[in-house]
Amino acid sequence: MQHPVYLDYASTTPVDPRVRDAMLPWLTEKFGNPASTTHSYGWEAEEAVEAAREQVALLVGAEAREIVFTSGATESNNLALKGAAHQLAQRGRHIVTVCTEHKAVLDTCRELERQGFAVTRLPVPASGIVEPDTFAAALRPDTILASVMAVNNEIGVVQDIPTLGAVCRQHGVLFHVDAAQATGKLPIDLAVWPVDLMSISAHKMYGPKGIGALYVRRKPRVRLVAQMHGGGHEKGFRSGTLPTHQIVGLGEAARLARLEMRDELPRIQALRDRLWQGLSTLEQVWVNGDMQQRVPHNLNVSFGHVEGEALMAGLRNIAVSSGSACTSASQEPSYVLRALGRSDPLALSSIRFSLGRMTTEQHIDAAVLEVRRVVERLRNLSPLWEDELQESAHADGVQ
C-alpha cells in the first residue's frame, strides 16, 4: 500500500535526519549518565546536555539556566500549572485560561479545580483570538496564574502573547504559555516577552518524541513546587536521569529551527496559500479561525454539505486530522471549533491540514485533487445538496 501524503505535522513530525545523526552516539558509545561526576563518561554527557540547553535557550531568547528538561509539553504544562498553583496557593486560588487551550492545560486545570482552585475559561470570538480586554477583565485580586497557548494546535491562530503578558505583569499574575505548536513556527523572544513559564515540545519541530522543556524565568525568579521527586535533577524542578540522546535531539532540533526558520516560513506560507487557492474554488468552504494571525503551517477548513465521518473515510490518500473525536458511540465535534461558534455539522466536516519541512508542491496538488474528489462525490450523493442546487437554480431563473 502506498502511504498517504502526510499533512499532519501538527500531530507530530518526523525526526530530521540531522537530528537523528546527532542523537545516535549518545545511545551507544557515549552512554554515560550526565549526573556522573566521577568520570569522563558522565562529563561528556553533561557537556552535551548543557550544549543542548543552550540551543533551546537561543531559540526562544532565554538563558540556558532557565530551561528545564521534561518528557514533553504535557509534562511541562503539568509542572508549570500545578507547580505554580501549589507554590502560590497561600496568595490566591484563581487561575485564568482559555476554552480553546490544549487538553494538557484544560485537564490540568480541572485537576486543580478538584484540589480547590477556581478556574476561569475565557471564551473566544470566531477569530479564535483572545481579546486583551476580556482577558484583563477576568483577572481578580486572587488570581495567581494565567495560561494561554501561543499557537492553537487545531486552528493555528497566534495569540497576542506580549500584550496578554503585559496585562499579567500589571496585575502581578504569573503567566504561562504553552508553546508546543509555536517554537520554530514564529520568532519567540523571552528577553522581551513578559512570560514567566513556557512549555516546549521536541516532536513538533523534527525532534524525537518523549522530550520537551519548561522555560522557568529567573528574573523575576519564578518558584515552582516540584511534581516529580527523586535525585533533585534539573535544580530540583524535575527529578529523573536525563536522557542525553533525547536532549541532544531536542537541542539539535532547536538549533535547526532557529537557523532555518527564516527560509522555511515563506516557503511553507507559499505552500499553504497554494493549498487554500486550490480548495477555495470549491463551494461552501470556510476557514476556521483568523486567517492572518495564524502560523503559515496551518489551514483548518470546514466543508458545507459534507458529513465529517464520510469525508475522513473517503480521504484515503492524505493523512490529515479532522474536527471530530471519535468516541465509542458517535462523533464528537471539536470543542475548539465549537468555541468559535461553528455548528456541529460544520465542526465535524472540518479538516486540519498542517504542513511541514518535508511538504512539497506535489503533495499540496495531490491533496487538493483528493479533497475535491471526495467532497464532490459526497455532495453528489447528498439529497440536501441536490435540493439546494435546485433552489439556487430556481432563484437564478426568477431573476
Place this chain on the structure above:
Amino acid sequence: MRMVYSKALLDHFESPRGVGRLDASLPQVGTGNAGAYETGGVLRLQIQVDQAGTIAAACFKAYGPPALIAAGSWLTQHVQGRRLDEAGALTHQPVAQALEFAPAQLHWAMLAEDALRGAIRNYKEKQGIHV
C-alpha cells in the same frame, strides 16, 4: 478510537449502487425521507412500483456517514424485484447483518428502515391503498 468498517460496508460506500432520483410526482413512485442534517444523517429512498405490485426500480441519495450511504445503497439493490408486501416486512436487521455493522452503526440501519417504510407508505397513499 479508529472507526472500523467491514469490507461489505466499504464496498457500498466506495461504489454505491442505485444513486439517483425518481420523479416524485409520479403516482407509481413512493418517496421516503428519514433523518436530519443536524443529527448527521439524511436518507432519501425512492421506489417505483409496477402494476403487479413489484418494485421495478429503487434509488437513494444520502448525506451521512459511510454506514448510512452503504445502507441506502444495499437497500436499493435488495428491494428491487421484490413485491411490495415483502419489502414492507424488511427490518434493519438484514441491512446490519449484510453490511456487518458494529453496534455503533446500528442506528443508521434503522434510519434506512424508516426511509423504506416511508417510501412504501407514500406510494400506498398515492394509490389510495389504506395503510
